[in-house]
Amino acid sequence: MQLLSSRRWRAAAASAAVLALVLTGCSSEGSFTYTPPAQVDGALPDATVDAMQAAVDNALTASGASGAIVGVWVPWSGSWVTASGTQDRDGGELSTDMTFRVADVTRLMTCDVLYALADEGTVKLDAKVPKYVSGVADMKDVTLLDLCNGTSGAGSSEPTIKGALLNTPERIWAPLELAGYGLGRERVAPATTFRDSDAGYLLLGLALERATGMSASELIAEYVTEPLELAATSLPGSTPAAPGDTPMNGHYMSAVEGGYNCAAPVDITTLSASSGYTDSGVVSNITDLGRYVQAEAKQVLRTKDTPARFGSPLPAGAHDPSWFQTAGGAFLVGSMVGQHGSVPGYATAAYSDPTTGFTVAVVLNDSTAGVAIAQQLSWELAAIASKAPAASGQTAPEFGLPFTAEQYHEAITKSALACVPPAE
Numbered sequence: 001m002q003l004l005s006s007r008r009w010r011a012a013a014a015s016a017a018v019l020a021l022v023l024t025g026c027s028s029e030g031s032f033t034y035t036p037p038a039q040v041d042g043a044l045p046d047a048t049v050d051a052m053q054a055a056v057d058n059a060l061t062a063s064g065a066s067g068a069i070v071g072v073w074v075p076w077s078g079s080w081v082t083a084s085g086t087q088d089r090d091g092g093e094l095s096t097d098m099t100f101r102v103a104d105v106t107r108l109m110t111c112d113v114l115y116a117l118a119d120e121g122t123v124k125l126d127a128k129v130p131k132y133v134s135g136v137a138d139m140k141d142v143t144l145l146d147l148c149n150g151t152s153g154a155g156s157s158e159p160t161i162k163g164a165l166l167n168t169p170e171r172i173w174a175p176l177e178l179a180g181y182g183l184g185r186e187r188v189a190p191a192t193t194f195r196d197s198d199a200g201y202l203l204l205g206l207a208l209e210r211a212t213g214m215s216a217s218e219l220i221a222e223y224v225t226e227p228l229e230l231a232a233t234s235l236p237g238s239t240p241a242a243p244g245d246t247p248m249n250g251h252y253m254s255a256v257e258g259g260y261n262c263a264a265p266v267d268i269t270t271l272s273a274s275s276g277y278t279d280s281g282v283v284s285n286i287t288d289l290g291r292y293v294q295a296e297a298k299q300v301l302r303t304k305d306t307p308a309r310f311g312s313p314l315p316a317g318a319h320d321p322s323w324f325q326t327a328g329g330a331f332l333v334g335s336m337v338g339q340h341g342s343v344p345g346y347a348t349a350a351y352s353d354p355t356t357g358f359t360v361a362v363v364l365n366d367s368t369a370g371v372a373i374a375q376q377l378s379w380e381l382a383a384i385a386s387k388a389p390a391a392s393g394q395t396a397p398e399f400g401l402p403f404t405a406e407q408y409h410e411a412i413t414k415s416a417l418a419c420v421p422p423a424e
Contacts, residue, residue, distance in 0.1 A: 034300045037075045037357035040391045044078040048388045059377040062416035065366035071290040073359040077388035087249045099244030103348045104341025106282040111148040111329035116223040119303045132207035147204040154197045155185025169271040170240040194314045198279040205278025233284040238274035243283035250345020253368040259418030268345040289361040297337035297352035323402040334402045340375040342367045347374035380408035
């Protein structure tokens, strides 16, 4: 994975209360370059690949997904980018260039925009949410940084709207309406505890739009995908559509008494990206996703060193291990930085180690199991690949993870969905 691009910096021209961002004229030009750690150009050892393929096969069985696309990049040893399974239970070839919804990885990109705007002085991280978003006066003590960090105290909308997302995928949602279901839940005190809140990232997207006069799609393109040359990555508009021109089909299974109807998954490839917006609406492919999370872990898009985005992490949950933390829209898993999540049709996870460039990205094309299996698969693959021997002429760094592949292989097996045969 090589990244080398020129970043265009837009100068802000004040016009009343709205900032108009322009490409030419008053714009100043700067250059952005990113050179990732050197990557061995070759396949990972057969034994490593065989173990990882067994992990993917186990996850497909457990999740009920018909297909998975996986990318593993071990700079000192080699890489493995593969598509396993089929588009649907009836067949259909998968390929590694297919696009899909990246779910909560979108949160990282939304926070990238926040920090970029803060670095250039367009917004302040400690600005209060009502300054930019009307109708949320009860968030007068919540900052933009709280929204990014997941410390706004707001709840999640997903439990309330999940049925509507599955049953009416063509519906176009207004971000504030969508966030409202989470904002209506009981709050916790802001700036104290991490709380997984899609509502917070939806509000953050609205605030960034109103601070700049640009759409969320334009902001992510300007500050994330264009600088990193992520040609297959974007936040689509609200028109219901498949995720890209060569989509991986997405599905979910209907619940029945005793389990799920695994024999007849429901296709939900076509969906309005407004259902995810700046929380989970971005689409990408596996190469772009790996390239992005590798750059993200190193925070190469920042133009200032302070404040450190991942410098003050919080526990991801009260009962999670101490090595599982969160900050800046990311999860910190040992030394790795990334995200995981699910949206209708897809479950995705992507992680990278900022020091070595070691990177893992996965997507399953069924969301019935939520994110757990995709998350655990990414960690299982990471544990396997982290032990790959150095290729000829290379030296393996001191790199390890605080968990084992066996630990998550067992967890995935135990969490397998129960498939109920259709009634005759």
